[in-house]
Amino acid sequence: xxxxASVRKFLENERVCRVATAGPGGLHVVPVCxxxxxxxxxxxxxxxxxxxxxxxxxxxxxLVADLYSEDWPRQAGVLVRGTARLIARGPQFRRIxxxxxxxxxxxxxEAALEEGDSVMVELVPQRVSSWGLD
Numbered sequence: 001x002x003x004x005a006s007v008r009k010f011l012e013n014e015r016v017c018r019v020a021t022a023g024p025g026g027l028h029v030v031p032v033c034x035x036x037x038x039x040x041x042x043x044x045x046x047x048x049x050x051x052x053x054x055x056x057x058x059x060x061x062x063l064v065a066d067l068y069s070e071d072w073p074r075q076a077g078v079l080v081r082g083t084a085r086l087i088a089r090g091p092q093f094r095r096i097x098x099x100x101x102x103x104x105x106x107x108x109x110e111a112a113l114e115e116g117d118s119v120m121v122e123l124v125p126q127r128v129s130s131w132g133l134d
Contacts, residue, residue: 017065021054076132
């Protein structure tokens with residue numbers, strides 16, 4: 001599924017989103033820093049994190065980015081559901097790391113992403129809902 005231009009732009013402008021995975025203990029929801037590239041959404045996580053372990057078992061993922069406003073008609077957001085793929089090393093890992101480092105200047109010094117220790121999560125959108133974007 002291709003992301004509509006309004007959805008892609010919204011995701012590119014928002015600095016954080018929340019991802020939900022399912023595991024033996026139930027749902028796991030956490031904020032992540034993301035990038036959009038070639039119609040997919042990427043974020044990094046520790047290779048041993050709960051979300052990585054959940055995705056190894058069941059590669060389904062939901063992602064939400066939203067903009068809250070006290071003026072409710074101005075609220076906006078995106079919900080993306082799809083399948084996830086973990087990228088542990090190689091050229092694609094390094095390409096996504098470069099994109100994350102470019103977008104989030106704190107990453108290299110605060111949370112360096114190393115092959116083997118970290119994984120890149122690639123979200124391939126299958127269902128997309130949005131509100132307040134048009």
